Amino acid sequence: MTMSKDKSVEEGIVEKLINKSENLSRWYSEVIRMAKLADYTPVKGCMVIRPYGYAIWENIRERLDEKFKETGHANAYFPLLIPESFLAKEAEHVQGFAPEVAWVTHGGKEKLEERLAIRPTSESIICHMYSKWIRSHRDLPVLINQWCNVLRWEMVTRPFLRTTEFLWQEGHTAHATKEEAEEEALQMLRIYCDFIQDELAIPVIIGGKSEREKFAGALRTYTLEALMCDGRALQAGTSHNLGQNFAKAFDITFQDERGERRYVWQTSWGISTRLIGAVILTHGDDAGLIIPPNIAPIQVIIIPIWQTKTRTLVRERTEHLLKLLKKKFRIEADLREEYTPGWKFNEYEMRGVPLRIEIGPKDIEKEQVILVRRDTREEKPIKESELKVEVEQILQNIQTNLFKKAKKFREENTHEVRGLDEFEEILRTKRGFLIAGWCGKTECENHIREKTVATIRCIPLAPERRGGNCINCGERGELVYFAQAY
Amino acid sequence: MTMSKDKSVEEGIVEKLINKSENLSRWYSEVIRMAKLADYTPVKGCMVIRPYGYAIWENIRERLDEKFKETGHANAYFPLLIPESFLAKEAEHVQGFAPEVAWVTHGGKEKLEERLAIRPTSESIICHMYSKWIRSHRDLPVLINQWCNVLRWEMVTRPFLRTTEFLWQEGHTAHATKEEAEEEALQMLRIYCDFIQDELAIPVIIGGKSEREKFAGALRTYTLEALMCDGRALQAGTSHNLGQNFAKAFDITFQDERGERRYVWQTSWGISTRLIGAVILTHGDDAGLIIPPNIAPIQVIIIPIWQTKTRTLVRERTEHLLKLLKKKFRIEADLREEYTPGWKFNEYEMRGVPLRIEIGPKDIEKEQVILVRRDTREEKPIKESELKVEVEQILQNIQTNLFKKAKKFREENTHEVRGLDEFEEILRTKRGFLIAGWCGKTECENHIREKTVATIRCIPLAPERRGGNCINCGERGELVYFAQAY
Numbered sequence: 001m002t003m004s005k006d007k008s009v010e011e012g013i014v015e016k017l018i019n020k021s022e023n024l025s026r027w028y029s030e031v032i033r034m035a036k037l038a039d040y041t042p043v044k045g046c047m048v049i050r051p052y053g054y055a056i057w058e059n060i061r062e063r064l065d066e067k068f069k070e071t072g073h074a075n076a077y078f079p080l081l082i083p084e085s086f087l088a089k090e091a092e093h094v095q096g097f098a099p100e101v102a103w104v105t106h107g108g109k110e111k112l113e114e115r116l117a118i119r120p121t122s123e124s125i126i127c128h129m130y131s132k133w134i135r136s137h138r139d140l141p142v143l144i145n146q147w148c149n150v151l152r153w154e155m156v157t158r159p160f161l162r163t164t165e166f167l168w169q170e171g172h173t174a175h176a177t178k179e180e181a182e183e184e185a186l187q188m189l190r191i192y193c194d195f196i197q198d199e200l201a202i203p204v205i206i207g208g209k210s211e212r213e214k215f216a217g218a219l220r221t222y223t224l225e226a227l228m229c230d231g232r233a234l235q236a237g238t239s240h241n242l243g244q245n246f247a248k249a250f251d252i253t254f255q256d257e258r259g260e261r262r263y264v265w266q267t268s269w270g271i272s273t274r275l276i277g278a279v280i281l282t283h284g285d286d287a288g289l290i291i292p293p294n295i296a297p298i299q300v301i302i303i304p305i306w307q308t309k310t311r312t313l314v315r316e317r318t319e320h321l322l323k324l325l326k327k328k329f330r331i332e333a334d335l336r337e338e339y340t341p342g343w344k345f346n347e348y349e350m351r352g353v354p355l356r357i358e359i360g361p362k363d364i365e366k367e368q369v370i371l372v373r374r375d376t377r378e379e380k381p382i383k384e385s386e387l388k389v390e391v392e393q394i395l396q397n398i399q400t401n402l403f404k405k406a407k408k409f410r411e412e413n414t415h416e417v418r419g420l421d422e423f424e425e426i427l428r429t430k431r432g433f434l435i436a437g438w439c440g441k442t443e444c445e446n447h448i449r450e451k452t453v454a455t456i457r458c459i460p461l462a463p464e465r466r467g468g469n470c471i472n473c474g475e476r477g478e479l480v481y482f483a484q485a486y
Numbered sequence: 487m488t489m490s491k492d493k494s495v496e497e498g499i500v501e502k503l504i505n506k507s508e509n510l511s512r513w514y515s516e517v518i519r520m521a522k523l524a525d526y527t528p529v530k531g532c533m534v535i536r537p538y539g540y541a542i543w544e545n546i547r548e549r550l551d552e553k554f555k556e557t558g559h560a561n562a563y564f565p566l567l568i569p570e571s572f573l574a575k576e577a578e579h580v581q582g583f584a585p586e587v588a589w590v591t592h593g594g595k596e597k598l599e600e601r602l603a604i605r606p607t608s609e610s611i612i613c614h615m616y617s618k619w620i621r622s623h624r625d626l627p628v629l630i631n632q633w634c635n636v637l638r639w640e641m642v643t644r645p646f647l648r649t650t651e652f653l654w655q656e657g658h659t660a661h662a663t664k665e666e667a668e669e670e671a672l673q674m675l676r677i678y679c680d681f682i683q684d685e686l687a688i689p690v691i692i693g694g695k696s697e698r699e700k701f702a703g704a705l706r707t708y709t710l711e712a713l714m715c716d717g718r719a720l721q722a723g724t725s726h727n728l729g730q731n732f733a734k735a736f737d738i739t740f741q742d743e744r745g746e747r748r749y750v751w752q753t754s755w756g757i758s759t760r761l762i763g764a765v766i767l768t769h770g771d772d773a774g775l776i777i778p779p780n781i782a783p784i785q786v787i788i789i790p791i792w793q794t795k796t797r798t799l800v801r802e803r804t805e806h807l808l809k810l811l812k813k814k815f816r817i818e819a820d821l822r823e824e825y826t827p828g829w830k831f832n833e834y835e836m837r838g839v840p841l842r843i844e845i846g847p848k849d850i851e852k853e854q855v856i857l858v859r860r861d862t863r864e865e866k867p868i869k870e871s872e873l874k875v876e877v878e879q880i881l882q883n884i885q886t887n888l889f890k891k892a893k894k895f896r897e898e899n900t901h902e903v904r905g906l907d908e909f910e911e912i913l914r915t916k917r918g919f920l921i922a923g924w925c926g927k928t929e930c931e932n933h934i935r936e937k938t939v940a941t942i943r944c945i946p947l948a949p950e951r952r953g954g955n956c957i958n959c960g961e962r963g964e965l966v967y968f969a970q971a972y
Contacts, residue, residue, distance in 0.1 A: 048564050049563040050562055054562045074540070077653060081532060098594075099594050102593050106589040129534055151567075165565055167563060
């Protein structure tokens with residue numbers, strides 16, 4: 001997984017990105033490397049998130065964390081290592097996760113008595129602590145989140161989308177009643193939905209998972225499903241109503257108002273660095289990344305256009321503009337002299353900076369600058385006096401436009417199908433979301449999967465229409481979303 | 487390491503904290519548990535950082551991260567797991583860290599071909615990546631930091647001060663010249679120094695480490711040493727000038743302006759959750775924690791004093807005050823009816839909230855509140871109209887006062903000694919910092935350590951006076967700080 005030394009940089013050659021439509025998989029790997037979002041490492045399936053990629057994660061984290069805190073959640077930190085016996089306490093949970101756990105067997109020179117799992121998720125250690133902390137109804141609800149790294153031993157990995165180690169947040173809550181837990185799981189689903197649509201400009205379908213696809217140990221799993229540009233679905237986040245499964249396995253009880261001892265009701269919910277992969281796949285084009293302004297590390301790049309004679313003048317004006325806009329926007333100016341403006345245009349387009357400001361001697365004369373949008377490539381001269389207002393409006397407009405475009409793509413690639421033949425035909429030719437009837441039985445789900453590789457991505461929360469006979473067995477059922485998944 | 491169920495909470499009994507002076511070690515453990523800063527876990531030497539403790543860490547992180555970014559550093563994320571062969575590349579480094587590494591030997595069901603270390607620190611994996619990324623002088627300096635978890639298999643652990651897993655930040659920079667690297671190492675030392683003194687209110691001595699005490703693989707280690715209330719020194723942070731040791735081991739080279747290939751010069755620097763332990767030990771008293779206002783999760787607590795008849799009136803006034811002050815301060819009001827004001831006073835004193843506002847019906851009549859400082863216990867009625875200004879001033883004053891008090895303590899417990907007998911006598915009776923002459927030889931350092939358990943904590947950067955004969959061999963040397971260390 002190591003890569004050869006990057007000769008092109010050394011020799012100043014402009015490296016050309018492959019077209020997205022030509023080979024999506026290669027485009028995806030190349031754009032991540034060229035834009036310096038991430039890099040491969042000598043550790044199987046593990047990536048380095050480089051500063052430019054990490055800055056996107058910081059923006060995601062900051063905005064989501066604010067929403068978590070507004071809704072009463074607090075952050076904490078639980079151990080990375082989990083004793084094997086803890087993982088085993090909830091039967092479904094261990095079955096689901098044991099095959100992909102990395103095991104610590106030695107500390108220093110000593111062999112451990114019990115193997116320790118590197119957390120693939122933290123339910124088991126957190127539930128153990130909750131069983132110590134929760135005593136009375138007065139201790140409820142417990143609303144805790146943690147931002148951390150987790151590890152799942154994956155066979156096939158791709159940067160951001162599926163890596164052995166990844167960063168995420170995992171919320172873990174405990175409640176006195178079933179209703180409260182259900183309301184919490186749905187609240188977090190809505191928070192994720194708003195966040196992914198408003199900040200990442202990615203439209204999602206929300207709903208429940210089938211028994212087969214739900215989280216190991218959960219009562220009910222809610223999911224947010226996005227459609228990527230190759231017609232495959234990506235699970236962008238999940239929120240689980242854990243019911244009392246973990247409470248019973250870990251003996252988490254409380255004394256209610258009448259003095260009776262009862263099990264708590266729990267939820268857990270998470271999103272990960274995978275969202276960065278979703279952003280890349282959803283918005284990018286042949287020229288490279290397009291990062292939605294709300295999470296872009298650099299929202300605006302100023303590129304001065306100068307000759308030897310005009311360099312001082314243009315540099316001063318650039319620095320003036322930078323100062324003017326710095327308080328309001330994440331903005332940088334590329335004042336390097338060893339690169340041409342043309343090289344810089346390509347570079348920042350490839351890195352997905354939403355808006356470019358060009359300024360040259362003629363612009364200065366006219367007291368204007370040229371604004372170039374990354375999404376539409378539209379160029380527009382703007383009076384300097386109107387710059388602040390204009391930049392803000394254009395950034396908002398780009399944000400909205402990216403969402404609209406992605407939504408339009410999804411609509412064009414969502415197909416309502418009635419028969420298994422049509423279902424297979426669409427999957428073979430164009431993929432996308434397939435809305436089809438399903439009777440609710442796992443046998444039918446399995447059969448469809450074996451025949452078509454598509455899985456049920458999501459059972460809509462509020463279906464537009466009820467009904468729809470199962471495309472496998474023909475019995476009465478409801479309409480669900482199928483797709484081939486990432 | 488598991489603890490029994492906390493009966494006192496269940497039964498509503500007020501648990502009494504042991505006096506700090508009576509048994510510091512027990513006081514430390516108890517206050518951490520009672521204030522809900524952290525808790526033990528079933529994993530050897532690993533703790534949970536609970537929301538109240540984690541909020542201190544969030545405040546530390548936010549403030550330091552801002553300083554890192556102001557000085558041009560960017561965050562990134564490198565893998566948790568490091569192949570054994572990488573750790574082994576720098577000879578001193580592997581010797582220093584191998585004995586305390588946790589090893590991953592299995593992924594899922596497969597046994598790994600090469601063991602993977604859970605990072606005890608990340609020099610080796612980061613240097614490997616730098617050797618790929620750095621080509622030209624134009625790529626320098628590289629100024630990267632990461633906030634993450636690390637693991638060191640420790641035999642004896644104490645929450646925050648020494649735990650198997652802990653949270654920290656590690657900065658890793660690469661420079662074109664020796665001078666730049668040295669300047670960077672010193673710049674970060676100064677940033678840490680200002681931060682620890684201004685925000686944590688802990689005075690530190692800064693300087694270099696001896697050969698024996700320096701970081702495994704570094705050319706020079708700079709340290710910040712704080713004196714805890716039991717007279718033992720605590721290393722609060724370190725900044726290393728790595729020279730070219732890692733550059734040579736990992737082949738990190740760049741082409742300079744004249745086309746010559748040269749090795750980079752590097753630094754690394756870090757602080758950890760240990761700082762929370764330092765805050766607890768430095769400022770706490772018999773009643774519990776005292777958290778400096780600048781990093782306190784709750785800076786001000788409002789406690790209403792009501793009877794059945796006055797409850798509505800007092801509650802409304804409390805909510806009004808909370809709203810008034812919420813924008814400016816981290817403030818909460820405890821409106822719970824099942825606890826008495828007296829219980830609440832104790833609780834928030836124990837949790838170290840710097841300032842308490844009491845408000846009752848008589849105060850409302852007089853349009854005043856009572857302010858009670860946590861550090862001096864001083865009570866003061868304040869007109870509501872002056873509240874905002876007054877609270878701000880008192881918080882600032884508490885911050886300054888905590889620092890002054892800690893500094894006074896350090897001064898009273900810093901002893902200049904001339905002979906080994908006096909040295910031993912002081913260590914036996916009162917500990918503290920011992921300023922004594924040292925010739926610079928490791929033999930003398932070892933001999934002093936074996937005889938007295940004290941180590942050289944720090945060789946001052948700007949010694950007040952030069953000279954001082956070695957207390958072991960009598961040869962000419964310089965004055966250094968000795969102490970028994972945490």
